[in-house]
Amino acid sequence: MQVSPQRFRFLLDWRGGGLPWLSTPAIILGVLLICFPFVLVDVPPLIDVPGHMGAAAIEAAGPDSPLGKYLGWKWVFTLNIGGDVLMKVLGGWLGVLAAGWWSTVLATGLFAGGCLATVRVANARGGHGAPWALMWVFSFPLLTGFLNYILGTGLSLCAFAAAMALEHRPRDRAGLLVVAQPLAMLCHAIGGLLLAVMVGANAFGRELDNLPAGWWRPSRWRTVIATHDWKAAAGRLIVLCWPLLATVLTIVLWKLFSPEPARSLNAWRWEQKGVFLGITLRDQSFALDVITTAAAYILLLGGFWLGGRWNWQRGLPGLCVLILYVIIPSDINGSAFVDVRLLPPAMMLLLGLQDWSGARPRVARAVAYAGLVLLGLRTVVTAASFVDYADDYRQQLSALEHIEPGARILTFVEHSCLEEAWRNTRRDHLASLASVYRQAWVNDNWAVPGLHMVVPRFRPARNFAADPSEFVWSRRCASGRLRSIDSALRFAPVERVDYVWLIDTGLPRNPDPRLRLVWQQGRSLLFAVRPLGLPKWQARDL
Structure with missing residues (x-):
């Protein structure tokens, strides 16, 4: 079967069809800059990453290793193995430490690249909030080192962007989604679930935008119901959403073949949900993190008066992820902080897909440049902190010499x-x-x-x-x-x-x-x- 290069023309459009910071070179440069702090360290200073490396060492331990006396490894079918599989694949070539480093960098790159790709495809001319969206890469889930989740969410964002770009090629789009959904969910259940949520919300948002203006007014409901072509709308939704059955099938297979978890307690921690609205960007500087968080919320809530807009197609994916953040349990089957991991991708979508193309050019540029300056400042602070963490890790690990x-x-x-x-x-x-x-x-x-x-x-x-x-x-x-x-x-x-x-x-x-x-x-x-x-x-x- 011969594949035409025209099918993937959107990947080769270096200009991006819109704003300069959404061109292909700019996206590549942005991802490299986001990943640059990792060049300064041997062990990524993200809380859980040393734990992932230790687990990889246990998996790789040979029959003569002392680890075998103390710890075993049993591969099971579970929706939380993305980082483990990636480290297994890379570890045979690079060793455990290098595999852990590369796995973290690749997951971070997918997270950042998926964010920018989504903005480019869905909001090419109004994505002045892209730098603001990118600030949420180094947020609670990544800084905590939730490697499986970051990998799954990065894959979901990349697949979502590709699915939107391939809407005029239903077969290619369906094939992409059928393959991408199980892969993302095997990395992490919640990170993979985001792909179905975003694709479904985007499709429903498109149909809401196709309704006549003012459809939401009760006085117009009768007219809208009588005149709108509901059959055609249902047909379009079926074409766009039937591949999402792959997510349902993956969940069914997981329930059938995964061992029963030892703990199945689901808990909602409402205070935690409220607190993390303010601390999910917690990093090095209280002042910088609070200013960044407050400015992002002001941009979302006050952007309407400056000319920032969403239609349903652009706004519904982020809104649905935010609603999921509110309603999902905080702890599921022994896994904690399940809900608060969803806040960063929700903010990425809401900030990145806020359309500034209708705002005054000077205002739109000010939004973009302010975001770029703040993003640059945060990246410098992050890089400097990595150097400090690397020095601290070396001092702490000197205990192992004894x-x-x-x-x-x-x-x-x-x-x-x-x-x-x-x-x-x-x-x-x-x-x-x-x-x-x-x-x-x-x-x-x-x-x-x-x-x-x-x-x-x-x-x-x-x-x-x-x-x-x-x-x-x-x-x-x-x-x-x-x-x-x-x-x-x-x-x-x-x-x-x-x-x-x-x-x-x-x-x-x-x-x-x-x-x-x-x-x-x-x-x-x-x-x-x-x-x-x-x-x-x-x-x-x-």
Whole structure:
């Protein structure tokens, strides 16, 4: 079968048919600039990424690896494996560390590129809000390191842009969507679901725009119902939406063949939904992040008076994702923060697809240039922070030089809270790199059955085998009501491990006499364990 290059002419149109920052070279440059901070680091300083690397090390562990005694790996059919599969594919060529780095960069590039591609296809002449939309790439989901979600959402945005560009080629469009939906959902259920939501909302929005002006007035309903060609409208919707059955089929297959999750509690955290409206751009500077967030909301809510508009086709996708953010549970089957991950793509769509082509040219240009300046400033701050995080990671990981390969390490890390600092330390899962560098066991792995593939074999105690057993909090968080390092050590199975690694916790008030300090860096400490009354060679067999 010969494929005509004309079918993909929209990919070769370097000018983009509209604004200069939406041309193909500008989009490529924008994606490269967004990804530039990763060039400055070996381990991406995103909270969960070291955990993904540790999981990849467990998967790649050979039969002679000490990790095999402590942890197993079982591939299961679940809608949360995009990053794991990508690291598996890349790890055979590059190694675990490089595979983790490249996986993070590729996911970020898809996220940013999908955002700009969507704006270019749907709003080529009015996409002056594209820089504002791009600011939401480095937001809560990416900074937290939700790699599977970012990868799935990036694929969904790219596929959505391609589907809109191929609307006049129904066969090509249907083939694209039928393939893209299962791939995106296998990366992450919610990230993949966004593709069906966006495509369906875009199709319904088009039909709403085809209705006569003022159709929403009750006085016109009878006339609209009598005169509108509903049969033709239904036919167009069927053509545009039937490929979305691939999402339904993927969910059915997942329900049939995926193991039942250990936890099925669904919880709505309404306070969390409200708080994250203000903190989803939380990064390094309280002032910069608050100003950016407030300016973005002002642009959305006040843009109408400046000439920014949406029609239904452009506005409904973002509105539907925002509604999904409000109604979806916060926790599903052991996965937390499910809802707040949706706010950034909703803001991307609403800001990027706000049409400024009807505004005064001077106003539209001011919106675009203000966004470019603010985006540039945030990118510089992000890049500088990556250098600081890389230096901090090197200092923290120097503890591994004092750990024997194949050891058992009980880890406690102080979890960041807003009461203490706006800037997150991003050390939450740093201990997982001990599995990469030392083939060591740590109590930091994600191991929810039916959701993750890691299978703990060594369980020193019931509540100290996997995440979140590693977390402790400062006494300044929640007025000291949360678990502190002293209360954690009081019940910890110290006698069953070789080392206790305290990351940014400070020295306990009542140190255990079985712990011998072998390394210290600031508030981080590493202790070797020698149970009282037993020789070291017997202690290692406990």
